Amino acid sequence: xxxxxxxxxxxxxxxxxxxxxxxxxxxxxxxxxxxxxxxxxxxxxxxxxxxxxxxxxxxxxxxxxxxxxxxxxxx
Amino acid sequence: xxxxxxxxxxxxxxxxxxxxxxxxxxxxxxxxxxxxxxxxxxxxxxxxxxxxxxxxxxxxxxxxxxxxxxxxxxxxxxxxxxxxxxxxxxxxxxxxxxxxxxxxxxxxxxxxxxxxxxxxxxxxxxxxxxxxxxxxxxxxxxxxxxxxxxxxxxxxxxxxxxxxxxxxxxxxxxxxxxxxxxxxxxxxxxxxxxxxxxxxxxxxxxxxxxxxxxxxxxxxxxxxxxxxxxxxxxxxxxxxxxxxxxxxxxxxxxxxxxxxxxxxxxxxxxxxxxxxxxxxxxxxxxxxxxxxxxxxxxxxxxxxxxxxxxxxxxxxxxxxxxxxxxxxxxxxxxxxxxxxxxxxxxxxxxxxxxxxxxxxxxxxxxxxxxxxxxxxxxxxxxxxxxxxxxxxxxxxxxxxxxxxxxxxxxxxxxxxxxxxxxxxxxxxxxxxxxxx
Numbered sequence: 001x002x003x004x005x006x007x008x009x010x011x012x013x014x015x016x017x018x019x020x021x022x023x024x025x026x027x028x029x030x031x032x033x034x035x036x037x038x039x040x041x042x043x044x045x046x047x048x049x050x051x052x053x054x055x056x057x058x059x060x061x062x063x064x065x066x067x068x069x070x071x072x073x074x075x
Numbered sequence: 076x077x078x079x080x081x082x083x084x085x086x087x088x089x090x091x092x093x094x095x096x097x098x099x100x101x102x103x104x105x106x107x108x109x110x111x112x113x114x115x116x117x118x119x120x121x122x123x124x125x126x127x128x129x130x131x132x133x134x135x136x137x138x139x140x141x142x143x144x145x146x147x148x149x150x151x152x153x154x155x156x157x158x159x160x161x162x163x164x165x166x167x168x169x170x171x172x173x174x175x176x177x178x179x180x181x182x183x184x185x186x187x188x189x190x191x192x193x194x195x196x197x198x199x200x201x202x203x204x205x206x207x208x209x210x211x212x213x214x215x216x217x218x219x220x221x222x223x224x225x226x227x228x229x230x231x232x233x234x235x236x237x238x239x240x241x242x243x244x245x246x247x248x249x250x251x252x253x254x255x256x257x258x259x260x261x262x263x264x265x266x267x268x269x270x271x272x273x274x275x276x277x278x279x280x281x282x283x284x285x286x287x288x289x290x291x292x293x294x295x296x297x298x299x300x301x302x303x304x305x306x307x308x309x310x311x312x313x314x315x316x317x318x319x320x321x322x323x324x325x326x327x328x329x330x331x332x333x334x335x336x337x338x339x340x341x342x343x344x345x346x347x348x349x350x351x352x353x354x355x356x357x358x359x360x361x362x363x364x365x366x367x368x369x370x371x372x373x374x375x376x377x378x379x380x381x382x383x384x385x386x387x388x389x390x391x392x393x394x395x396x397x398x399x400x401x402x403x404x405x406x407x408x409x410x411x412x413x414x415x416x417x418x419x420x421x422x423x424x425x426x427x428x429x430x431x432x433x434x435x436x437x438x439x440x441x442x443x444x445x446x447x448x449x450x451x452x453x454x455x456x457x458x459x460x461x462x463x464x465x466x467x468x469x470x471x472x473x474x475x476x477x478x479x480x481x482x483x484x485x486x487x488x489x490x491x492x493x494x495x496x497x498x499x500x501x502x503x504x505x506x507x508x509x510x511x
């Protein structure tokens with residue numbers, strides 16, 4: 001069966017990533033800059049959804065940042 | 076309004092929308108204590124060259140923040156679409172006549188022009204709602220529904236997302252899923268794939284309503300690197316199953332020597348001038364995407380850089396690079412230049428025309444969106460805050476797509492013709508954010 005090794009690889013990868021990530025980051029009192037609106041991963045959510053709808057209707061790719069979009073007959 | 080509260084509101088808004096879009100988001104630092112509404116509204120103009128598609132759209136997000144980090148997000152979008160769109164027919168040195176999608180009339184397009192369907196007219200209404208709440212001390216759960224309606228299209232969808240914080244909330248791992256069930260009811264009925272465009276009034280090759288299901292899965296991790304840098308990495312899987320054709324797109328049958336469309340013998344009826352087949356796509360499509368994003372703060376300026384790689388079993392590969400640079404002009408205003416580069420390869424079954432002496436393939440589409448092209452977006456946004464803390468912004472962008480047809484897809488004497496419908500579009504948006 002291939003599922004068991006796959007599961008082990010996933011668990012090990014997650015452990016390695018989380019272990020590596022534990023040495024990164026900031027203390028709670030160091031989040032002044034990260035809390036700024038312009039530092040949010042999606043700073044302008046409405047603009048992102050509008051752009052994703054435009055590009056979904058004109059290109060063969062969609063999603064990546066989130067769900068693949070859609071809900072229109074334009075593609 | 077204090078700057079701290081503004082930051083909190085925007086962080087909450089971003090978080091709520093991430094839940095709606097199914098994206099990874101770091102947990103906002105500040106919890107909003109007082110229940111209140113926030114609104115994000117935008118008026119958009121999108122216009123293409125040569126009187127092609129024009130869209131005027133109104134979009135709004137309403138966010139209700141409750142105590143204990145529970146958030147209700149509602150969204151509304153209304154699009155008014157008009158104009159013309161390429162139908163896939165091969166241009167040549169003579170006029171071409173097509174039966175309209177309804178099958179009730181014919182339209183003639185001039186010689187050498189890339190044939191367009193100018194009966195494009197639609198209004199699209201889209202609604203969505205999502206609920207987000209903490210689940211235990213470190214988890215956040217969200218669930219949402221969406222619906223949209225066009226004249227010939229109905230979309231119903233549901234989604235959920237679960238995220239968990241690690242490492243003093245410096246790491247957030249998320250998993251989400253979305254399911255959509257869409258119904259298509261094309262004007263005149265959905266044509267049977269690879270059947271001929273028929274004379275006016277003959278709908279014998281049209282089928283009834285069609286449907287498709289789409290399953291999306293997203294797994295992501297976002298990580299605070301230091302006080303100035305946050306990064307995100309996502310993997311997305313998407314599987315579509317059902318009617319995936321564009322019912323209004325056709326492919327020309329052409330002569331293998333001249334490369335010109337084959338005339339349809341006249342019967343006395345109002346009919347197409349040449350032989351055109353309705354397109355045929357596979358009824359399944361599986362896509363995989365990797366998406367990475369970094370936001371870097373540099374003495375007040377913010378660089379937002381992202382990259383996406385997508386590949387699918389239609390043999391389309393694409394690369395997308397997106398760069399934004401937010402440049403504060405004062406405490407209350409900023410300028411944000413935007414650059415985006417997109418490049419895709421063509422679908423395995425993309426054909427700009429079909430040789431009428433060769434056996435028909437199982438799948439064929441001349442839809443330019445399945446072709447090989449590069450696209451560039453250039454733009455700039457200007458935003459400013461009022462003294463009361465509300466925010467206005469305006470942006471103008473130019474989108475330019477430039478395609479090419481591989482020589483192995485050209486038939487006969489088609490080299491040198493302008494076959495691919497290049498696209499230039501202007502995007503103008505005016506936005507207003509306020510509290511209630």
